[in-house]
Amino acid sequence: MRDGASVSEIVEHEVTAPWEGVLVEPAAGGGAGVLVLAGSSGRVERRRARLLAQQGLVALAIRWFGGPGQPAGICEIPLETFVAGVDLLRSRGVERVGVLGVSKGAEAALLTAVHEPLVDVVVAVSPTALVWCNVGPGLDGHRHPYRSSWTWRGRPLPFVPMDDSWRPTERADGPVAIGGWYDLSERTFATHLDTAAIPVERARADVLLIAGGDDAMWPSLRYAEQLAARRRAAGGSIRLISHDDAGHRPRFPGEGPAESSKTFRYGGTPHADASLGETAWAPVIDALRAAGAPSVSVSG
Structure with missing residues (x-):
């Protein structure tokens, strides 16, 4: 919670169609709202939605x-899924x-804003x-051959496949950092990069990026810097908030440390992840509530 900010009373509504979710609203109502998307965990981000609603935002987590x-995995997910959330x-x-x-979920958020002008602000x-390939199976139950993670109006978006020759350097019985897999795949499929780049400069929305320099899942700070450079080269504004020691899972005030994983190394430390989330929290709320912030960067 921001210093001096009051916590609103909230009301929760379960959503069952067209997808499972929860709608959390300030009891007093609100003129600003946010669609809340998890990453590859697939969960409904109920706690995050409640924290945002306590700041006066109508929050929908799906x-x-x-x-x-x-689909059982992130495979050819229609971006219209998220447009429906915007419409709700x-x-x-x-x-x-x-x-x-x-x-x-950040990949989805950015792409939704590129294709849907009714999105006013993105927090990635x-x-x-x-745009990357599928993570897990599609509706047909198959993981391979690789397909796009996303479609728009029934057409798959251009994507970068994964190079399956990659092998982790960690012990086989411990959590794995897969950032090197993405680095290798970019080199192997270099000819795909231009067509698969997210055209963030086409989004009408304000854009706020949050990234940690110790992300072990994929190089999110490098990607955030690329997005910022692309947007600014086209004359658009964008804000990037980073922390060199934070990992893949920044934590906002009130969320507590992320659960440990036996499968993946996410990078960062609980302190650095919380520090990045705390630094970003006020800008997140301000961006969601009001007009876009100036084009500046904050790092720690």
């Missing part, structure tokens, strides 16, 4: 894969709509600058 009628927020009287996503946490 399950966007792995639910009834959805608009139907609740929200005038300024944001999309806040983490990791693959641990983002990518590229």
Whole structure:
């Protein structure tokens, strides 16, 4: 919570169609709202939605894969899934709509803003600058051959595949850092990079990026810097908040440390991840509530 900010009373509504989710609203109502997207965990980000609603925002957190009628993995997910979330927020009287996503959810948030002009602001946490291939199976149950993570109007977006020759350097019985897999895949499929780049300069929305320099999942700070450079080269504004020692999972005030994983190394430390989240929290709330922030960078 920001210094001096009051916590609003909130009301929760379960959402069952067209996807599972929760809508959390300030009891007094709100003119700004946000669609909240998890990454490859696939969970409904209920706690994050509550924290945002306590700041006066109408927050909608949804399950966007792995639910009834959805692909089991992140494979050819229609961006219209997220546009429907924007439409639901608009139907609740929200005038300024944001999309806040983490990791693959940040990829979705940026792409939704590129294709849907009704998005007013994007908050991309641990983002990518590229469209990547599927993570897990599609509706057909198959993981391979690689396909795009996303579609728009029924057409898959150009993407970068993964180079499956990559092998981790860690012990086989411990969590793995897969950032090197993405680095290798970029080199192997260098001819795909231009067409798979996220054209953030086409988004009408304000853009706020949050990234840690010790991200072990993928190089989110490098990607955030690429997004910022691309946007600024086109004359657009963008804000980047970073922390050199934070990892893939920055934590906002009130969330507590992220759960440990037996599968992946995410990088960072609990202190650095919390520090980045605390630094970013006020800018996040300000960006979601009001007009876009000036084009500046903050690092720690």
